[in-house]
Structure formats: structure tokens, C-alpha cells
Amino acid sequence: MPSPAAPPAPHGLARVVSAISTGISLLCRGILVLMILQICVDVAMRYVFDISLPGTIAFVSNYYMIAITFLPLAVAERENRHIDVEVLTTNLPATAQAALRLVAWIVCCAIFALMTRESFVEAVEAMHSARYIIENGMKLPVWPSHFILPVGFGAVALVCLSRIVITLLALRIGLTAAVDRARRYYQGDHDHE
Template sequence: MIAKYVESLSQWVAKSAMVLATLFLVLMALHVSLDVGLRYLFGKSFTGTLEFVSFYYMVAVVFLPLAYVELQREHISVDVLVGRLPPIAQLTLYLFASTLGLLYFGMLCYQSYLDAVRATVRMETAMANFTFYLWPSRWALPVGFAAMCLAILANMIKALQQRQAL
């Protein structure tokens, strides 16, 4: 019962984050294309294109899809040695590595959450020709890392149910 709930929640969160990342990718492409077109045709460009691309679009495109990639088991893995071990050893190593992943991404989530709260309270800005707020982009990291933790947990449960490493 809980396993199905964790898996469906993880799928929903990962797909939602992936949709958001895709939206930011499309916005980035349109923003940059329009900026280049305006500069080429009229010699003018949008103010803040570099800031928006660097601090909003790229951050979202990198961190939000982490969970989706994990659920698809598309992260880079090298299992030359582990593939030759018996299935129980493979499962044990998989669960050990997943536990380390949970700890690692959990710590990243916690620290990035604290940083996002601090940036929000301070209304963090970047140096630019205009007031450019950085604090909203800080929230992509804890969201992406939390979704990654949920995806790792869902994959661990699935591996235990199937009694084999994923």
C-alpha cells in the first residue's frame, strides 16, 4: 500500500518537475532567439537576457529533471564488475548505493532549502543594470533534490519488491 503511494507520488512529482523544466527550456529558447533576432534586425536587445538565462532558465533545466531521470534509470552507471556478482550481492550493493544517494541528496536538499530561505528573507538580488531578484531561482534546488530523494526511495522499494537491483 505505502509502496504504491510512494511510487505514484514519485512519478507525479518527477513528471511535474520535468514539465516545468521543459517549459523553462522552451522559454529560454524563445527568449534567446528573440534577443538575437532583435539584436540582428534592430540593433537592440532585451535587458537581462544573460541574467534570466543564467539564473532562472539554466538552474531549472538542470535541477528539476533529476528525479525523472532517476525514475527512468537513465543516470550514468558503470556496472562492469557488479554485473558479474550474484543477484543478492547486486541487490545489496544497489541498496547500499541508493542509501548513500538518499543521504547525499538529502543533505543537499536540506542545505539548499536553508539557502533558499535565507535568500528569500533577504530578497537576494544580483548586480545588474536593474533590480534582478535571485531568490526565486534558489528554490529549484531543494525542489529538485527533494524530488530526487523521493525517486531514489521509490526505486529502492521497487528493487526490494522485485528482489533484484534495478
């Protein structure tokens, strides 16, 4: 008996997830370039003119580093680049491994959704109190950087949610195949099924 054809994937949700994570990836690359340029200019000014570019350390540590740490989490999840420890699951049947992967996506989605909510509440509080730091007599507002975390966490939650939806919509082809389809979906493998 031939296996049933795979149901159509949720192209709208997948397109949104791909667009968001691609945009985040490009944004992070730009931020990384800006950080490198600012640090290079600061170092050059220090050695050539014996002056420092004001706010470099504060800006790097309160904006650039936060952005390049938390924003790419969704890209790593989309591309299956997070660390997988399979010591306990490698000898389980394929169906059990698939079930555990689906449960992991559900748990991750819930945790990242909670982290999104909580970090957004904190960001709003920081905005209302107009948080800032002072470096070399210069006042640098840091409250905008608090909004980087909910964006990064929300994007990861969205990637996990899309994988859950892709799996659920494909369950008629079997749990193992559906989970594998969701895991490989963003690598373009869905076009050949």
C-alpha cells in the same frame, strides 16, 4: 515449489513520485521552450533593431539554466538514466549486485536529503537577504531561483526512497527480485508480476 507472489507495491508512494517527476519533466520542457524563445527574441532584436532584450543573460543563467539542470535529476533517476559504472560489480553474484544497488539507493537518498536540507537553508537565507543582481542597470531578484535546488534534490531523494520502500516490501520474493522490481518499477513492469 512455486515462488511466492510479489507483494503489492506501494502504489500511493509510487503515484506521488510519478506525478512529481512527470510534473517536473513537463515544467522543464516548458522552461526550455521559454529559454529558447527568449534567446531567439533577444538575438533577433539585436540584429534587427540593434537593441537587446533587457536581462536575458541574467535570466537565462540565474533561472532557466539552473532549472533545466537540477529539476530533471529525479526524472533521470526514475527512468534509470544516470550513469552506471559496473566495472567492479559485473562479475559479482546477482545477490551481491542487488545488495550493492540497494545500498547505493540508501546512500543516494541520504545524500540528496542532506543536499535538500542544506540548499533549502541557503534558499531561505537568500530570500531573507533579498539577493539580486544588476544587469544593464536593471535589478533582477535571484533569490527565488535558490529554491529550485531543494526541489530538484528533494525529488531525487523521494525517487530513491520509493525504490528502497518497494524493495523492502518485496523482500519476501528475494533480494535480487525485489531490487530488480524496484529498479524497473517506473517503467511499468510491476503490472506483470
